[in-house]
Amino acid sequence: MTIEPVYTISSKASGGGRDGEVVSASGQIDLDLRMPKEMGGSGEGTNPEELFSAGYAACFLGALRATSKQAGNPVPDESTVKVTVGIGKDPSDGGFGLTVGIEVYIPGVDEAKARELAEKAHEFCPYSKATRGNIDHKVTVVV
Incomplete structure (x- = not known):
């Protein structure tokens, strides 16, 4: 690529x-x-994890807005994305590794639709693409 x-x-x-x-x-x-x-x-x-979480949250929200608009379901302005980054020992090599939790809040959208929009954003987001296969991600929808 x-x-x-x-x-x-x-x-x-x-x-x-x-x-x-x-x-x-x-x-x-x-x-x-x-x-x-x-x-x-x-x-x-x-610290690096705080900076990474801030950048990832902003990027993912941008991806959510872009993909939902493209699908004809623009998300409300009050939508939010919270990214929690964790760092801990990597048992495979004794070094450190990261985890990422992504919480998506889309007011006024039912949970199934919100989950669909969040998954599309996760496929599209450059941060998600860059870390896929390297960091454990958990995407959840907050209702």
């Missing part, structure tokens, strides 16, 4: 990785990074 990007952005991490700083080329992101308390850090900054 060959992708021809219409937009690119880079970010640079410095310092200790999870205890450092990350700055995007646009300057819109300029954040201190700290290990979460749950992993022995101070928790006083953000």
Whole structure:
């Protein structure tokens, strides 16, 4: 598969990785990074999993809007997507791995239709495509 990007952005991490700083080329992101308390850090900054969950949630909501509109069922403006990213030990190699939980809320749409729209968005979303087969995903519909 060959992708021809219409937009690119880079970010640079410095310092200790999870205890450092990350700055995007646009300057819109300029954040201190700290290990979460749950992993022995101070928790006083953000972390890669928090940033990933934010990007994934925004991307998935965009995919939900695009696919539902294309199917002739545009979702209400009040629709939301919450992405929960988990990190933990990977027993297969002793390193770390990620999990992703995706909660989709589409007000005024019955659960079966909402589930169908969420699954279409999951197939379409670039973040879902990039992580499929590498991260356990669980997509749920919140009624």
